[in-house]
Amino acid sequence: MSNKRTRKISPMATAAVEHYVGLSNSLNTSEVSSGVFAARQHAQSLLLQLAFPTQRDEQWQYTKLVQFVQNRFELPNLNAQKTTLSKDELEQFTPPYERIQLIFVDGVLNCDLSDDLSSLPNGLRIQSMRDELQNSTSVASWFSEDALVFSEPFGVLNTALFTDGFVLNVAENSAIELPVWVLHVQTQDNQISTLTNRVQLARNAELTLVQQFVSLSEVQACTNVVTSIEVANSARMRQVVLQQQAEASFYFHNQFVSQASNSDFNTFYAGMGSVLSRHQNHLSMDGEHIENSQNSACLARQKQVVDSRTHTLHNQEWGASRQLHKYVLADSAVGVFDGMIRVDRQAQKTDGQMDNKNLLLSNTAKMNSKPQLEIYADDVKCSHGSATGQINPDQIFYLQARGIPRSQAIEMITKAFLMEPVETINRSEVKNWVGKQLSNALLTGGYFSGGDK
Amino acid sequence: MLLKIENLQAQIDEKQILKGLNLEINAGEVHAIMGPNGAGKSTLASVLAGKDSYEVTDGLVNFDDHDLLDLSPEERARKGLFLAFQYPVEIPGVSNKLFMQTAVNAVREEQGLPALDMFDFDEYAKDKIALLDMHPDLLERSVNVGFSGGEKKRNDIFQMALLQPKLCILDETDSGLDIDALRLVANGINSLRSAERSFIVVTHYQRLLDYIKPDFVHVLYDGKIIKSGGFELAHELEANGYDEIIKQHQQA
Numbered sequence: 001m002s003n004k005r006t007r008k009i010s011p012m013a014t015a016a017v018e019h020y021v022g023l024s025n026s027l028n029t030s031e032v033s034s035g036v037f038a039a040r041q042h043a044q045s046l047l048l049q050l051a052f053p054t055q056r057d058e059q060w061q062y063t064k065l066v067q068f069v070q071n072r073f074e075l076p077n078l079n080a081q082k083t084t085l086s087k088d089e090l091e092q093f094t095p096p097y098e099r100i101q102l103i104f105v106d107g108v109l110n111c112d113l114s115d116d117l118s119s120l121p122n123g124l125r126i127q128s129m130r131d132e133l134q135n136s137t138s139v140a141s142w143f144s145e146d147a148l149v150f151s152e153p154f155g156v157l158n159t160a161l162f163t164d165g166f167v168l169n170v171a172e173n174s175a176i177e178l179p180v181w182v183l184h185v186q187t188q189d190n191q192i193s194t195l196t197n198r199v200q201l202a203r204n205a206e207l208t209l210v211q212q213f214v215s216l217s218e219v220q221a222c223t224n225v226v227t228s229i230e231v232a233n234s235a236r237m238r239q240v241v242l243q244q245q246a247e248a249s250f251y252f253h254n255q256f257v258s259q260a261s262n263s264d265f266n267t268f269y270a271g272m273g274s275v276l277s278r279h280q281n282h283l284s285m286d287g288e289h290i291e292n293s294q295n296s297a298c299l300a301r302q303k304q305v306v307d308s309r310t311h312t313l314h315n316q317e318w319g320a321s322r323q324l325h326k327y328v329l330a331d332s333a334v335g336v337f338d339g340m341i342r343v344d345r346q347a348q349k350t351d352g353q354m355d356n357k358n359l360l361l362s363n364t365a366k367m368n369s370k371p372q373l374e375i376y377a378d379d380v381k382c383s384h385g386s387a388t389g390q391i392n393p394d395q396i397f398y399l400q401a402r403g404i405p406r407s408q409a410i411e412m413i414t415k416a417f418l419m420e421p422v423e424t425i426n427r428s429e430v431k432n433w434v435g436k437q438l439s440n441a442l443l444t445g446g447y448f449s450g451g452d453k
Numbered sequence: 454m455l456l457k458i459e460n461l462q463a464q465i466d467e468k469q470i471l472k473g474l475n476l477e478i479n480a481g482e483v484h485a486i487m488g489p490n491g492a493g494k495s496t497l498a499s500v501l502a503g504k505d506s507y508e509v510t511d512g513l514v515n516f517d518d519h520d521l522l523d524l525s526p527e528e529r530a531r532k533g534l535f536l537a538f539q540y541p542v543e544i545p546g547v548s549n550k551l552f553m554q555t556a557v558n559a560v561r562e563e564q565g566l567p568a569l570d571m572f573d574f575d576e577y578a579k580d581k582i583a584l585l586d587m588h589p590d591l592l593e594r595s596v597n598v599g600f601s602g603g604e605k606k607r608n609d610i611f612q613m614a615l616l617q618p619k620l621c622i623l624d625e626t627d628s629g630l631d632i633d634a635l636r637l638v639a640n641g642i643n644s645l646r647s648a649e650r651s652f653i654v655v656t657h658y659q660r661l662l663d664y665i666k667p668d669f670v671h672v673l674y675d676g677k678i679i680k681s682g683g684f685e686l687a688h689e690l691e692a693n694g695y696d697e698i699i700k701q702h703q704q705a
Contacts (some may be wrong), residue, residue, distance in 0.1 A: 306576075382582040398596075399552070401502050402612060403530035403559035412555070416546025416595075 009051040014150075016069045017051045020261045023075050024160035031171045037146040038239040042145055043160035053153050062368040063278055063307045068250055073192035073222045076106040078163055081171060083214065084187055085113065093157055093214055097429040099181040102126065106186060107193025107223075108164050123174025123205070129165035129196055142198070144226070148282060154252040158194055158226045165225075170211070170235075175206035179430060184223060186215040201235035201263075208238040210429055215246035215273070229255065231263040233287065233288020238266045238426050240434055244441070245273040247298040247304065252409060253279045254420035261287030261316070268425050270434055271298035271306045272297055272441040278307040278336075285312070285319045295421040300333035300365075307336035310354070314347040314380075323354040328414055329365035330447045336368045341382060343375040349378040358388040359417050361447060409446060415439055454515075455480045455651050456620060461512035462676075463500045470496040472676030473512070474686045476618070483652040485662055485687060488673035489695050494655045495539055498624040503529050503535035517619060530556075533562035533619030535612075537626050537664075542604040543597040547610070548590040553578070557615055581614040585641050603634035610641040621645070629662035638681070639664030659691040672698055 009017070019046045028040050028268055053060035085105045100120065103113035109128040117126050133139055149155035158241055170176055184193065213223055223245065231237050243251050251274040259265050269279050281294055292312075298307040308331075308425055312321050327335040341352040358367040371384040391413050399409035418438060425431035456478040463471040470493045478484055487496050500507050501514065503526035514551040519532060524680040544552070557577070558568040570575060575592075582591055585607045597605050606626055613621055623642070627635055642652070642665055654667060662670075662684070670686040671678045672695065680686065690698070 045541055187575070392542075394542050397504055397543050398538065398544065399525060399556075400526035401530055401536050401538075402552070402556035402616065403527050403528050403554075403563070404555055406525070408555070412547055412551070413544060416544070 002381040007050060013051040013054075013069050016072065017047050017208065019072045020157060020160060021047055024076070026162065027163065031067050033133060033139065035143060038140070039143030039159050042143070043150070043156045046150060046156045047160060050153065050156075059338070061302070062334060063276065063305055065276075068222070068276060071190070071220075071222070073100040073190055075161070076108055076163065076188070076191050078108060085110065085185055087113070089216060090183075090185075093183055093185070093212065095159045095210070095430075095433050097179070097433065099179050099210070100124070100176075101181070102166060102182045103438065104164065104182070104184045104193070104195065106188050106191055106221075107184075107195060108165070120382055121178070122144065123171040124176050124180075125169040125171075126180070126225060127167045129198075130163070131165060132167045135349060146334060148256050149228075149254070152254050152280070154224050154278070155226055155254050158196060158224050158254070161192065161194040162196040162226070163194055165197040167198045168200070168207075170201045170205035170207050172202040173204045174202075176208070179208040179210050179337075179427065181210045184211070184213045185225065186219050186221040186249060187217070189219045189221060192222040192224060195223070197225065199227065199229045199237075201231050201237055203232045204230070204234045206236045208430065210242070210430060212238045212242040212244070213251060213273075214244045215249055218246050218248065220246070220248035223252070225253040227253065227255045229257040230263070231257070231259045231265050233260045234262045235259065236264045237259075239268070240430055241267070241269045241423060242434065242437060243269070243271045243273055243277055244280065244437070245277075247273060247275060247302070251277040251279070253280075255281045257281060257283045259283070259285050259287065259290045259292060262289045263287070264290075265292040266424065266426060267292075267294050268421065268434070269296040269298075269301075269308060270331055270438055271296065271308060272438070273407075274306075274443075275303065276305045276307075278309070280287045281311065283310065283312045283321075285314050285316060285321070288316045288318050290316070290319045292320075293424055295323060295424045296325045297418050297421050297438055298335060299418065299438070299445070299447070300326045300327070300335060301330040301445065301447055303332055305334045305336065307338075309336075309338040309384070310340070312341045312352065314341065314343040314350040314352060316344075316347055318349045319347060320351040321353070324422055324424065325356045327356075327358040327367060328361065328418050328447070329358065329367060331359040332362075332364045332366075334366050334368070337386070338370045339372065339384070340372045341384065343373075343377050343380050348379045350377060350382065352382040354384040356386040357417075359360075359414060360388065360390050361414065407448060411443060414447070418442060454478070454519055457513075457515045459513045461497075461500070462510045463496060463507050464510055464530045465496070465507050467501065469510075470507075471500065471666075472674055474673075474677055476671065476678060478651050478653070480619075480651055481648040482669065483646070483654065483665060483667040484674050485654045485656060485665075485667040487656060487670060487687065487690055492673045493676045494673055495624055496535055496656050498539075498622050498653070501525060501529075502534065505703055515607060527559070529619075530616070531560050533644060535616055535618035535621045537606070537613060537621065537623045539607040539624040539626075539628065541597050541609050543600075545595050545597070545598050547596050548575070549594055549596050550578075552596050553612060556612070562615055563602055563654055578615060580625065581611055584614060584644060585611050586637055587611060604627040606630060606638055607634065607641070614641060614645060617650065620651050620653070621686045622655070624655050625657065626654075627656055627658060636664065664689050674699055674702065
């Protein structure tokens with residue numbers, strides 16, 4: 001946020017800022033380490049100075065925050081040690097494959113429902129952020145004033161309000177066999193869960209991480225996450241993020257990823273829930289021969305706004321990045337895709353591809369797509385594209401002419417469209433599970449009834 | 454009688470294409486419809502299959518004791534009408550197998566037969582694939598995506614073999630086929646001929662008819678059938694073109 005001019009801030013936004021600065025102050029007690037204390041103070045000053053973006057900010061033109069700003073979300077009760085989620089309630093979200101599990105309820109790690117963090121497989125270390133803050137001295141170094149997290153409005157709010165999250169390390173040469181599944185459950189209305197996660201894969205390490213965001217009931221709550229990921233030389237990380245929160249909830253997730261030479265990073269985002277959701281990857285390729293793939297499948301209906309962004313920096317030679325982002329929009333839903341591939345002068349032999357395809361199921365749904373390339377090297381291979389349309393009537397007729405009812409034909413074509421990026425998920429058990437979640441959301445979510453369910 | 458078309462009139466975008474077409478087809482018969490470009494051949498095929506971009510403005514079509522024009526495209530297919538497309542459509546992401554298993558089971562449901570599961574369907578599809586000399590990975594591929602023109606046409610005939618329709622309408626199935634593909638498609642069609650199954654073969658050229666040997670040949674011009682005859686009419690058309698017949702028609 002380089003904007004030094006004084007911004008005009010609406011009374012509504014001022015009130016919201018004061019509310020969240022107040023919450024942030026209540027977290028900055030004497031128990032907090034000096035580094036975190038200073039980081040929160042810095043975040044507060046940025047908040048007071050810049051407040052929340054408005055439609056006049058180019059990056060927020062289509063993602064209106066009016067509804068968010070009208071709310072005064074409260075902090076979760078950090079001292080509710082006892083579980084507010086029963087094992088039965090948890091059951092409905094549990095994936096059908098073996099895993100290591102972490103369960104967060106309203107923004108706080110629930111130790112009763114999570115695996116025992118003291119007996120994890122060799123090479124894997126996971127701590128809750130709350131514990132890490134008390135034990136580690138390195139925490140302060142995460143929040144230098146030029147930290148990337150302060151370049152994003154919800155990164156700023158995250159630092160001001162974060163209360164928990166996880167710190168995950170995979171040791172050198174360790175391949176963690178089981179996927180780590182991190183579930184975030186909203187159970188309380190009008191709360192903001194603020195999570196800061198740190199993931200570090202050491203040299204030649206391997207990890208599959210699944211992060212899932214759900215609501216127990218039709219709450220209106222907010223989840224604001226920052227996940228920082230460091231992938232060292234030759235390490236391999238696979239990530240899946242599933243966003244299935246209640247239809248009145250809010251979701252903001254900023255991911256800051258840095259990759260070292262010869263590493264591989266593969267991330268998949270499935271956006272299905274929330275009235276307003278924004279998922280952002282900030283990916284920096286800081287070595288040679290890096291590969292990565294960022295893909296997404298997003299579904300929205302009624303008045304949902306689903307925003308997904310990627311910012312990919314090719315900084316060194318021989319990097320290959322792949323992207324496929326697909327949206328299915330019904331009713332009056334709004335989709336936003338913004339992707340930037342930036343190729344540094346040094347990054348010769350870059351191979352970057354970004355593709356965005358969108359299917360509109362109604363005449364009132366709207367897609368805003370902005371794929372961009374910025375290239376400063378001369379020996380590169382880059383492409384980007386975006387296409388938005390409705391189902392071709394010839395396709396529907398072809399299926400009908402073989403006896404398949406029109407409604408089923410539309411469902412088959414739409415599902416096939418949405419599922420293409422799911423194929424990029426490496427592990428078959430995770431891929432099948434994600435595919436099922438998406439197809440359930442599509443087929444039972446009122447997408448084809450042409451109205452309100 | 455399997456199909457009876459009376460005074461069929463149809464338009465697209467306010468342009469009248471079919472102008473009172475009559476045709477009767479009995480079970481087991483093979484009828485060829487020939488005619489110059491723009492005569493309405495493909496329109497006839499599309500109207501019979503129920504494509505909604507065409508508007509039927511008058512006429513009756515009775516198919517196997519049903520008022521055909523009253524049925525949706527999928528109902529027509531379920532009752533045994535099949536259209537092999539001039540341009541089979543690509544459907545990315547939908548496998549041929551899912552597509553055809555769904556279609557076969559839709560027809561079986563109509564006939565009161567139990568659905569075929571994945572294994573039964575594979576077994577059922579196996580010899581149909583061999584019949585058309587198609588690559589065995591055909592079922593796993595997305596419908597017509599990355600297929601050559603000939604493969605697409607063969608895929609349509611493969612679908613016809615699976616669905617076992619009563620009336621097969623082939624819309625310029627021979628266009629764009631090389632001689633080997635043409636022979637395979639013709640073999641596929643011939644293997645499906647039976648005393649119960651009828652065919653309407655819409656074509657420009659005699660070459661497919663040489664393999665199929667239709668019982669009747671009709672000349673379609675300006676939205677009507679202006680001449681009908683036996684297979685020898687196709688030879689006559691190939692030798693003399695349409696001009697002579699059109700001239701006779703205009704004088705009459």
